[in-house]
Amino acid sequence: xxxxxxxxxxxxKHTENSASQPLPLPKLVRIPMSMHIGAPCxxxxxxxxxxxxxxxxxxxxxxxxxxxxxxVSGTVRAITTYRMSNGRTCPMVEIETDGKQTIFPExxxxxITNKQSFLAAVRESGLTGMGGASFPAHxxxxxxxxxxxxxINGAECExxxxxxxxxxxxxxxxxxxxxxxxxxxxxxxxxxxxIETNKPEAIRLLTEEARSHPEIEIASLSTxxxxxxxxxxxxxxxxxxxxxxxxxxxxxxxxxxVSSVAFLSRYLRTGMPMTQRLIxxxxxxxxxxxxxxxxxxxxxxxxxxxAGCDIDRANxxxxxxxxxxxxxxxxxxPVLKSNNxxxxxxxxxxxxxxxxxxxxxxxxxCPLQLMPVEMAKALRRKDAAALEKLHVMLCMNCGCCTYAxxxxxxxxxxxQLAKAFYQSQKxx
Amino acid sequence: MASLFTVxxxxxxxxxxxxxxxxxxxxxxxxxAIAAATVLFGxxxxxxxxxxxxxxxxxxxxxxxxxxKDITVSDGSALLTGVLxxxxxxxTLPLWEAAIGCIFAVAVVKQLFGGLGCNxxxxxxxxxxxxxxxxxxxxxxxVKPFYYRSMGSGMLSSSAGIExxxxxxxxxxxxxxxxxxxxLFVGNVGxxxxxxxxxxxxxxxxxLLLIGVISYHAPVxxxxxxxxxxxxxxxxxxxxxTAVPYALLxxxxxxxxxxxxxDYVTTPITGKGKLLFGIGCGLLTFVIREFASMPEGCSFxxxxxxxxxxxxxxxxxxxxxxxKLVAKEESTNG
Numbered sequence: 001x002x003x004x005x006x007x008x009x010x011x012x013k014h015t016e017n018s019a020s021q022p023l024p025l026p027k028l029v030r031i032p033m034s035m036h037i038g039a040p041c042x043x044x045x046x047x048x049x050x051x052x053x054x055x056x057x058x059x060x061x062x063x064x065x066x067x068x069x070x071x072v073s074g075t076v077r078a079i080t081t082y083r084m085s086n087g088r089t090c091p092m093v094e095i096e097t098d099g100k101q102t103i104f105p106e107x108x109x110x111x112i113t114n115k116q117s118f119l120a121a122v123r124e125s126g127l128t129g130m131g132g133a134s135f136p137a138h139x140x141x142x143x144x145x146x147x148x149x150x151x152i153n154g155a156e157c158e159x160x161x162x163x164x165x166x167x168x169x170x171x172x173x174x175x176x177x178x179x180x181x182x183x184x185x186x187x188x189x190x191x192x193x194x195i196e197t198n199k200p201e202a203i204r205l206l207t208e209e210a211r212s213h214p215e216i217e218i219a220s221l222s223t224x225x226x227x228x229x230x231x232x233x234x235x236x237x238x239x240x241x242x243x244x245x246x247x248x249x250x251x252x253x254x255x256x257x258v259s260s261v262a263f264l265s266r267y268l269r270t271g272m273p274m275t276q277r278l279i280x281x282x283x284x285x286x287x288x289x290x291x292x293x294x295x296x297x298x299x300x301x302x303x304x305x306x307a308g309c310d311i312d313r314a315n316x317x318x319x320x321x322x323x324x325x326x327x328x329x330x331x332x333x334p335v336l337k338s339n340n341x342x343x344x345x346x347x348x349x350x351x352x353x354x355x356x357x358x359x360x361x362x363x364x365x366c367p368l369q370l371m372p373v374e375m376a377k378a379l380r381r382k383d384a385a386a387l388e389k390l391h392v393m394l395c396m397n398c399g400c401c402t403y404a405x406x407x408x409x410x411x412x413x414x415x416q417l418a419k420a421f422y423q424s425q426k427x428x
Numbered sequence: 429m430a431s432l433f434t435v436x437x438x439x440x441x442x443x444x445x446x447x448x449x450x451x452x453x454x455x456x457x458x459x460x461a462i463a464a465a466t467v468l469f470g471x472x473x474x475x476x477x478x479x480x481x482x483x484x485x486x487x488x489x490x491x492x493x494x495x496x497k498d499i500t501v502s503d504g505s506a507l508l509t510g511v512l513x514x515x516x517x518x519x520t521l522p523l524w525e526a527a528i529g530c531i532f533a534v535a536v537v538k539q540l541f542g543g544l545g546c547n548x549x550x551x552x553x554x555x556x557x558x559x560x561x562x563x564x565x566x567x568x569x570x571v572k573p574f575y576y577r578s579m580g581s582g583m584l585s586s587s588a589g590i591e592x593x594x595x596x597x598x599x600x601x602x603x604x605x606x607x608x609x610x611x612l613f614v615g616n617v618g619x620x621x622x623x624x625x626x627x628x629x630x631x632x633x634x635x636l637l638l639i640g641v642i643s644y645h646a647p648v649x650x651x652x653x654x655x656x657x658x659x660x661x662x663x664x665x666x667x668x669x670t671a672v673p674y675a676l677l678x679x680x681x682x683x684x685x686x687x688x689x690x691d692y693v694t695t696p697i698t699g700k701g702k703l704l705f706g707i708g709c710g711l712l713t714f715v716i717r718e719f720a721s722m723p724e725g726c727s728f729x730x731x732x733x734x735x736x737x738x739x740x741x742x743x744x745x746x747x748x749x750x751x752k753l754v755a756k757e758e759s760t761n762g
Contacts, residue, residue: 004749007443159441231750244752316434327435350436354447354503355545360697361445369746373697391751399439406445407545413437 001239004232004367006224007400009323011198012159015280020166020291023306025097029072029297031057032082034090035337036128037135038064043091049076054107054272056126057093066136067126070095071275071295073102082334085319085326092334095297109271118185125267126274126337131164131228131257132320134338137264140256141186143249150188151237151248152179154195154202154258155221155228158321161341163278166291167259168195168202176209178261179216181268186254190215192237193258198223225323226398230255232367244394259340274337281307283343285314294335300342301331309344318343323399351408362401362411368394372401372411379418384425392418447544451504453641457632458511458687464628465621468573469519473621477514479523483530484510491539505544509533512552512687515622516680516727517559521566529559549734550694553684553727560727570618609670612677623680633686642690645699649706650685650713651676657714680726681713694734701737701744708733708740 034040041058045051051070058068074097082092110121123138131153152175156164168175179191193210195203197220210216219237221227231242233255240251248255263274275296282289287308294303304311311317317328319339328342335342362372371390378386392415401411465473488506492499501507510530517526533555541547560567611617615625622629636642658675662668676682689695689709696705709729716725 002749009441235749241750243750246750314433316440318440322441323439325438325440327433327437327440329433329435331433345440348434348440350434351442354500355543357447357450357545357692358697359450359692363698363746366748368749370748371697371746374741374745390745391748394748394750397438402439403441403443404445405442406447406450408442408446410437412439416437 004235005364005369005400006226006232006367006398007365007403008223009159009225009403011223012282013162013165013198014160015162015282015289015291016165016199018162018166018290020163020170020278020293023292023294023298023303025072025099025101026295026298026302028077028094028096028299029070029295030080030082030092030094030299030332030334031068031070031297032084032090032092032334032336033058033068034082034084035068035134035296036066037133038062038066038139040090041065041068043079043093045076045093047076047078050074051076051095052102052104054275055104056273058091064136064139066128066138067124067273069126069273069275071297072097073100074098093297107271107273109269110267112185112268115185115187118181121268122264124273125264127260127263127267128274128337129257130259130263130277130338130340132324132338132340134336137256137260140254141182143247143254145249146252147186147188147249147254148190148252149238149254150179150182150186150191151234151253151255152191152193152258152261153228153230153233153255154193154199154206155233156199157196157223157225157227157229158323158325158341160282160343161280161321163280163291163340164258165199165202166278167262168199169205171262172202172205172209174262174265175206175258176213176216178263178265180213181264182254182256182261183215188254190217192217192219194219194221194227194233194237196221196223196227226367226396226400229367229396229398231396244391277335277337277339279303279335279339280341281309281343282341283309283314283318283345285309285311285344285346296337297334299332299334300328303335303342304331304344311344313346314344316345316348318345322348323403324397350410353409354407356407356409359406361404361406365400365404367398367400368396370395370415372415375418376409376411376414379414379421382421384422387418387422392422395419447505448503450641451508453639454636454687455504455508455511457636457641458515458622460628460631461515461622461625461683462511464615464625465515465519468615468624469571469575469621473519476517476519476521476523476526476621477511480514480517480526480530481507481510483527484513484534487531487534488539491535492543495539497543500544503544506534506538509538509551509555512622513555515683516552516556516620518567518570518620520569520571521559521563525559525563525566528562529555532558545693547693548737549731550688550691553688553731553734557727557731570620572618573616573624609673609677612674617678619678620680623683626677626682629682629686633682636686636690642686643699643702645702646689646695646706646709647685649703650689650709651681651706653707653710654681654713655710657710661714661718675717679717679724684709684726684730688730689733694737696737696740696744698741698744698746701740704740704744705733705737708736 039062041060045057052073077094077096127137128134207218318325395415399412484506533551537551537554538547658672662671712729713725
């Protein structure tokens with residue numbers, strides 16, 4: 001089996017020993033009606049409504065979507081507009097907290113008797129992939145193709161982030177229970193949990209948990225970014241190749257994040273939907289790096305202030321890790337379901353780029369052996385046929401090419417432009 | 429909120445390697461060869477290296493000023509071109525001729541084609557070939573190592589009077605075929621500054637391989653294919669087997685294989701492409717040496733292969749993981 005390439009990064013896992021702790025209740029939360037791939041939800045509440053923890057505040061009839069709940073009790077202040085990272089907008093429910101954290105009376109463990117009721121419960125939980133892509137879980141768990149393996153992503157290959165690691169070490173039994181539930185209700189025969197070797201404690205604890213479950217295998221994966229990328233993970237755990245235009249299910253695989261399955265376990269036990277999540281707060285502008293349990297919708301500035309970050313000195317704020325994370329323009333923006341970290345940096349300037357010297361490092365760094373240098377040339381001459389031959393749509397934007405480029409060119413960014421151009425030509 | 433934040437696409441961190449670092453690492457790797465040249469051919473060798481480096485940097489600076497482009501001489505690429513060209517010159521070459529070579533390499537071969545990354549041929553090699561065709565006599569006047577011991581104090585600044593020395597030899601060992609292998613290996617023979625000591629070049633070349641600045645493909649393919657061809661030729665013509673190592677150690681093959689055939693800009697980008705490039709160089713060097721009128725074919729072979737690089741690149745595209753074949757569709761369309 002060919003070994004996939006990648007880049008070796010400094011881990012910066014400063015928070016690996018920082019136990020998760022709750023963030024003091026924020027005064028205001030701002031909950032966007034779209035935090036997932038798919039249709040945005042419509043608000044179910046209006047200004048001045050009183051809401052309680054776990055109450056559903058947004059939903060839609062669309063299949064490709066997930067309902068939205070509040071993690072605080074209080075009063076709806078206003079319905080405003082949120083600008084998403086893709087430039088589009090969606091409604092946003094702003095709630096002033098009352099500090100009581102009253103639990104919504106309808107919150108109770110779901111009754112599950114078969115696959116249908118399980119999938120319905122997963123949808124009601126509001127779960128979307130917690131690793132970053134935020135794909136609605138009930139959609140992912142209802143593939144048309146037969147699935148023989150559940151792959152659990154515990155790689156956490158991005159620098160700084162340790163929220164998955166804390167989940168695996170603080171409550172490995174939740175991870176295990178979540179995996180068993182999915183295997184059981186979807187009748188999948190086996191599961192593989194992939195973890196990078198730089199997390200020996202997580203590997204040890206989960207191996208212990210899995211001892212009485214022969215259908216669950218723990219795979220130690222080499223510490224090489226992007227080990228946690230879906231295609232890379234599937235290849236390295238099962239040797240299967242997700243072909244161009246395919247979904248993992250086409251190869252008989254469903255991939256879920258460790259934190260997602262652990263959440264499922266908690267939801268099935270308590271009935272409390274996705275209203276809060278664990279995030280790592282770190283970066284060189286953060287004095288006290290930590291792992292915080294925060295209500296979804298908490299303003300980023302509240303999280304950073306708690307971790308001792310002087311926001312005025314920061315020059316870059318990120319949702320997620322430094323390789324694939326998204327830059328935040330407004331510190332009042334909320335923590336989203338998909339955020340596994342909030343990072344703040346004082347000195348993270350984009351370096352000046354110089355001409356390409358044709359060194360080929362973007363090709364050798366690419367886990368999929370794509371040719372970014374040739375894609376850039378094809379894009380410059382607006383050659384969609386050449387982009388097709390270069391398999392541009394395979395690019396997963398992991399950023400290895402940009403990281404490796406000695407000329408400091410925005411290689412991955414150019415790939416994305418090439419993808420957009422190719423798609424616009426194809427749809428003509 | 430007073431502060432403004434940088435908003436840019438991911439990734440937000442970059443590796444430490446820069447173009448400038450790469451260039452200076454290659455120059456560092458050439459230092460053993462420069463030191464060997466200085467020991468063998470005297471301080472004038474060092475002078476020629478510094479002079480060529482300086483003229484090349486100055487040429488690039490003036491070109492960029494004239495063309496109103498960003499000044500990028502600090503990236504080290506012009507300096508590297510000058511140093512490489514110097515190592516391809518005989519120690520006795522008049523400085524003004526060396527300067528013309530540098531100006532041609534940097535101004536014509538590199539800057540006129542768009543500067544760093546845009547030239548299709550290796551500037552140092554093209555500069556050398558230009559000088560060889562322009563000043564054939566001076567470019568093929570080789571002195572024996574340590575010739576300077578028999579000269580007075582004037583040897584640093586001038587090449588006048590060298591014609592009268594009995595140290596002058598008309599040919600490199602490649603042409604005369606009269607050196608022993610050990611002399612060839614350490615460089616105790618006549619030749620260009622940097623090509624005589626295989627040992628010093630190998631030290632630098634292996635250093636570049638180990639730190640990952642160059643890959644093994646082109647050097648191994650070049651030296652390997654040349655060795656195989658020479659072996660077959662020697663066996664077929666009934667010569668002595670020492671002809672094979674002799675062919676590898678004499679002339680500019682080692683310098684070419686490790687420092688010219690590995691130039692990023694003018695050689696193929698994938699490993700497979702680099703292998704093809706190296707084999708092509710080996711084949712052309714062999715053909716020129718054995719069947720053409722010129723004794724040395726290294727520069728010409730690399731230059732010719734530079735021209736084929738875009739085609740090799742097209743033939744050796746990678747097959748990405750998960751890629752569906754589109755070749756069939758294409759052939760039916762065409």
